[in-house]
Amino acid sequence: MNSAFLRRIGQELRILGALNLLAPLIVAAIYLGFSLIVGYATLHNSGSPADARFQAARGLLALLENGLPLIGGLLAAFVVGSDPAIELHLAAATPYRFTAGLRLALIILWTTLCTGGAALVITAAGYWLAILQSLSIGESILLWLAPLLWFIGAGATLALLLRSRAASGALLGMVWIAQFIFKPQFLQNGVLERVYLFLTEEAGVPSYWLANRLILLAIALALLGLTMLLLGRSESLLGGEH
Amino acid sequence: MVITMRGVTKVYRGQARALSGVDLTIENGMFGLLGPNGAGKTTLMRILAGILRPSAGSVVVDGIDCSTERGRTAVKRMLGYLPQELGVYPDLNAREFLDYIAVLKGLNDGRARRARVAELLETVGLADVAGRKLKTYSGGMKRRVGIAQALLNDPRLLIVDEPTAGLDPEERIHFRNLLVDLGGERIVILSTHIVEDIAQTCQRLAVLDKGRIIFTGTIPALVDVARGVVWTVTTTGPRPQGTVIAMLRSGEAAQYRILSEQAPVVAQGIVAPAEPGIEDGYVWLMRDQQSAGAMAELTPVASA
Ligand SMILES: Nc1ncnc2c1ncn2[C@@H]1O[C@H](COP(=O)(O)OP(=O)(O)OP(=O)(O)O)[C@@H](O)[C@H]1O
Ligand SMILES: [Mg+2]
Numbered sequence: 187m188n189s190a191f192l193r194r195i196g197q198e199l200r201i202l203g204a205l206n207l208l209a210p211l212i213v214a215a216i217y218l219g220f221s222l223i224v225g226y227a228t229l230h231n232s233g234s235p236a237d238a239r240f241q242a243a244r245g246l247l248a249l250l251e252n253g254l255p256l257i258g259g260l261l262a263a264f265v266v267g268s269d270p271a272i273e274l275h276l277a278a279a280t281p282y283r284f285t286a287g288l289r290l291a292l293i294i295l296w297t298t299l300c301t302g303g304a305a306l307v308i309t310a311a312g313y314w315l316a317i318l319q320s321l322s323i324g325e326s327i328l329l330w331l332a333p334l335l336w337f338i339g340a341g342a343t344l345a346l347l348l349r350s351r352a353a354s355g356a357l358l359g360m361v362w363i364a365q366f367i368f369k370p371q372f373l374q375n376g377v378l379e380r381v382y383l384f385l386t387e388e389a390g391v392p393s394y395w396l397a398n399r400l401i402l403l404a405i406a407l408a409l410l411g412l413t414m415l416l417l418g419r420s421e422s423l424l425g426g427e428h
Numbered sequence: 429m430v431i432t433m434r435g436v437t438k439v440y441r442g443q444a445r446a447l448s449g450v451d452l453t454i455e456n457g458m459f460g461l462l463g464p465n466g467a468g469k470t471t472l473m474r475i476l477a478g479i480l481r482p483s484a485g486s487v488v489v490d491g492i493d494c495s496t497e498r499g500r501t502a503v504k505r506m507l508g509y510l511p512q513e514l515g516v517y518p519d520l521n522a523r524e525f526l527d528y529i530a531v532l533k534g535l536n537d538g539r540a541r542r543a544r545v546a547e548l549l550e551t552v553g554l555a556d557v558a559g560r561k562l563k564t565y566s567g568g569m570k571r572r573v574g575i576a577q578a579l580l581n582d583p584r585l586l587i588v589d590e591p592t593a594g595l596d597p598e599e600r601i602h603f604r605n606l607l608v609d610l611g612g613e614r615i616v617i618l619s620t621h622i623v624e625d626i627a628q629t630c631q632r633l634a635v636l637d638k639g640r641i642i643f644t645g646t647i648p649a650l651v652d653v654a655r656g657v658v659w660t661v662t663t664t665g666p667r668p669q670g671t672v673i674a675m676l677r678s679g680e681a682a683q684y685r686i687l688s689e690q691a692p693v694v695a696q697g698i699v700a701p702a703e704p705g706i707e708d709g710y711v712w713l714m715r716d717q718q719s720a721g722a723m724a725e726l727t728p729v730a731s732a
Contacts, residue, residue, distance in 0.1 A: 190536060197528050201517050270515025271529075274577065276479040277509035278532035279501060285532070420479055421441065 198289055206264065210257050210300040217253045221245030243313040247387045250305055250330040255383075256362050258297035259337030263354040265289040266413060267345030276420050283417040290413065294338055301330050317390050325396065332402040333383045339409025346416040349425060381405070429490045429584060429615055430455055431476065436485035438471050438639075446471040447639045450485070458611045460626035460633035461619040462710060467636040469619040470512050473587050476617065477509045489585065505534065508583030512590050512619075514574040518563035522554050522573050525562060529577045548576040551606065553599075567594045575603060579610075586616045592625055604629050627706045635710065637717050647706055654708035656701070659686045663697030671715060673708060687712050 199207065225242030229235060266286050269275060275282040305326065308314055321329065337358065344354035365372070365384050372382040373389055380398050382388070417423070431454040438447040447468045461469045474480040475487060478500035487494040489503045516525055526545045535541040549555045552572040562570065571594050578586060588607070592600045607616055608629050620626060626633055627647055635643040635650070643650060661668050661684045670688030677683075686692050687708060691699055 190531075190538070193538075194531060197524070197531070200520060200524070201528070203519055270517060272515070273474075273479065273511035274509070274514070274529055275532065277477045277504060277507060277511075278529070279504045279534045280532045281501075421481075424474075424479070 194288075195292065198285075198292060202265065202289070202292070206261060207296065209261065210254055210297055213253050213257050214249060214300065214304055217245060217249035221249075239313070240315070243308075243315045244387060246304075246308045246313050247315060247318075248384075250301055250308070251333055251387050252362065252365070252384050254297060254301040254304065255330070255333040255337040256358065258293065258301075258334050259341030259358045260355050261293045261297065261341070262290060262338040263341035263345035263358065264351055265293055266342045266417065267349070267351040267354060272423055276423065282420070282423065283414060286417050287414060290338070290342060290410075294335070297334060297338070298331070301334055302327070305330060318386070320391065325399070328396075328399040328403065329386055332399040332406065335406035335410070336383060336402045339406040339413065342413040343409045343416065346413060346422075349422065429613075430488075431490070431585075431615060432486075432488045433476075434486045436472075436475060436482045436487060438468070438475060438480065439483045445639050447475075447482070450636075450639075450641055452634060452641060452644065454615055454617065454632075456611075456613060456615055457632070458607065458616045458618065458630040460630035461617065461636060462621075462623065462626055462633055463619075463636035464621075464714070466638075468639040469636055470589055471639075472636065473509075473589050473617065473619060476585075477507055477587050478503050479509075503585070505581075506584040508578035508581065508586040508588075510574045510578040510588040510591055512593075514570060516562045516565075516570060516573060519561055521559050521561050522549060522565075522576075523558040525573060526577055526580065530580045533581045535581060544580060548579055551579070552576045553602075568596060568599060571595055572599070575606075584614045586610060586614060588616070588618045590620055591618060592620065592622060600625070623707045623710055635713055637714065642717055643713055650709040650713070651704050651706050652709065654687060654704035654712040657687050657689055657712060658702040658704045658708050659688060659692055659699055660684070660702045661686055661692055661694055661697060661699050663694045665695045665697060668692035668694050668699075671711060673711060687715070 221242045221244075224245050225238045228241045229238035232238070266289070269286075272282070275285055318326065318329070340361070341354060341358055344357055345351060348354050348357070365382065369382075369388055372378045379385070379392075380394060380401050382398060383402065385392070385395060385398050431452070433450055433452040436447055436450040436452075437445065439445050450472065461472065463469050471480065475482050476489070478494060481495075490506075492502050493499045494503060517528075520528065523545060526548065527541060530541045530545060535544065546555070549558045552575055554569065554572055554576070557565075557569070562573065565573070571591070575588070575591060578588060586607075591607075592603055595603060604625060607618065610616055618625070618630070630647065632644070632646055633650065634641050643653070658673075659670070662681055663684070664680045664682075667682075668684060668686055670686040670692050672684055672686060674685040675682060681697075685702065685708075691701070693699075
C-alpha cells in the first residue's frame with residue numbers, strides 16, 4: 187500500500203463524513219445502554235444475577251446480529267446510492283465503479299472492525315452466551331458476519347435499483363422489522379428458516395444454524411457482485427438524486 | 429484535433445428522442461452550441477464526454493473511436509468537463525475538492541498536483557477562500573470551483589455546459605477571456621443560452637433544436653440568416669407586425685427592433701432597415717424552424 191493510496195482512503199473517509207463513521211459506535215452505545223437497563227431490571231425483579239446476566243448478554247448478541255448489520259446496510263445504501271459529483275466521476279479517467287467499490291469496501295472494513303471489536307469486548311467481559319460456547323471461532327465470526335454482509339449487499343443493491351437513499355433505507359428497515367413480526371412463520375418453514383436473519387438471538391443454535399449462516403453469506407456475496415454490475419450503468423447513475 | 433459525429437441519436441429510456449441523427453465536425457478552436465431549453469445540448473456534451481453512450485451513430489475524437497470502453501477512457505484522459513449542474517462535497521474545502529478531482533483524473537504526482545491546484549485557485553480568484561468549506565460558498569463561487577476542476581489536467585478537449593450561468597458580469601467576461609486564451613491547440617466546446625457569450629468567443633457554432641442540428645457555421649453566417657429582415661421602427665402608434673426583438677419607450681413614442689420579411693407598415697412613424705446581429709440571426713432561425721414544423725403538421729404526406 188503506497189502513500190497515494192492511503193491518501194485516497196483519507197479523502198474518501200472525509201467525503202463520507204465523521205457522523206456516518208460514528209454511526210456504528212452510536213448504535214453500539216445505544217444497545218449497550220438498553221442491555222444494561224434490561225439486566226438491571228431483571229435483577230431488580232427476579233433477584234437472580236444469572237438471569238440478569240443472561241438478559242444483558244442477549245441484548246448484546248442482538249447488537250451483533252441485528253443492530254450493527256442494519257447500520258452497515260444503511261451506510262452501504264448511503265455511499266453507493268448517490269454522489270453529488272457523479273458527473274465528474276463519470277467524466278474522469280478513474281472508473282466510478284472503482285471509486286464506489288472502494289467506498290463500499292471501506293464500509294465493509296469499518297463495520298466489520300466495529301462488530302468484530304464489539305464481539306471481542308463482549309466475550310472478554312464475560313457476556314458471550316453460554317449456548318454459543320460450542321461454536322468454533324470461525325462460526326462465532328460467521329454469526330455476525332453473515333447478517334452484516336447480507337444487509338450491506340442488500341442496502342447497496344436497493345440503493346442502485348431504487349436510485350434513492352431514503353427509499354432504500356426505508357425498505358431495509360421494513361425487512362429488519364419483518365424478521366420480528368414474521369418470526370414464527372420463518373422458523374416453522376423448512377425453507378424460510380434457512381434465510382432467517384436473526385436466527386441466533388431468536389432460536390439459539392438449531393441443527394440448521396451453519397447452513398443458515400452459509401446461505402446468508404452466499405446471498406450477500408451475490409448481492410455485492412450485483413452491486414458491482416449495477417455500478418456500470420452510467421445512464422441510470424445520472425438519473426439519481428443528489 | 430478533430431471530432432466527428434455521424435448520425436448520433438440518443439433515446440433516453442422510455443423517453444422521446446433527445447438527439448436524432450446529429451452530424452457534426454468540430455476542429456481546434458472554440459465551438460459554441462446554442463439552442464432552447466431541452467434542445468439536447470447537455471445530452472450532446474455528455475455523449476462527447478463519454479458519460480452517455482449514443483443509441484445509434486458514431487463519435488470519433490482525435491482518431492479514437494468512442495464506441496468502446498477503452499476508447500472512451502482514452503478520451504477522458506484528455507478531457508475537461510464542466511457539468512451544467514455541478515454538485516460538490518459540502519464538507520471539503522476548495523483545495524481539498526480540487527485535489528480529490530485531480531486524483532480521479534490521474535494526476536498522481538503529489539507535488540505537481542498541489543502546484544496545479546494552487547495555480548488554478550489563483551486563476552479563478554478563489555485563492556483567498558480556498559480553505560473554506562464548500563457549503564459556505566455562493567453559487568457563483570461554486571461555479572468557479574467547477575471551472576477550475578475542468579482545467580486540472582490541462583485538457584486538450586474542454587467541454588463546458590453553460591459555464592457562465594450564475595456568474596456576475598465581471599466574472600463572466602473574465603471567464604470568457606480565459607476560455608479564449610485556452611483555445612488554439614485544443615477544442616473548447618461551450619453551450620449557452622446567452623448569445624452574446626458565443627458572439628464574443630466562438631469561431632464556429634451549431635444551433636440545436638429538438639435534437640437536430642439546424643445550423644452550423646461561423647458567426648457572420650448566422651448573422652446573415654437575418655439579413656434583410658431586421659427593421660427599426662419608431663412610432664407613436666400601436667405595436668407593428670413582426671417579431672419584436674427589442675423595444676425602447678421614450679415618452680409617447682416607442683422604438684422597436686422588428687424581424688419581418690416585409691417592411692412593417694405603420695400609420696405614423698419611421699421604418700428603416702437595420703444591420704442584423706447574431707441574436708437576430710438566432711431568433712429568425714428558430715422562427716423558421718417553428719413555421720417549418722407547423723407546415724409539416726399541415727402537410728404530413730409531403731413531409732414524409
Ligand atoms: N436523464 C434523462 N432521462 C430522460 N430524459 C432526459 C434525461 N436528460 C434529458 N432528457 C430529455 O432529453 C431532452 C434534451 O435534454 P438536454 O438536457 O440535453 O437539453 P438541453 O439543451 O441541455 O436543455 P437546457 O438548455 O435546459 O439545459 C429533453 O427533452 C429532456 O427532457
Ligand atoms: Mg442543458
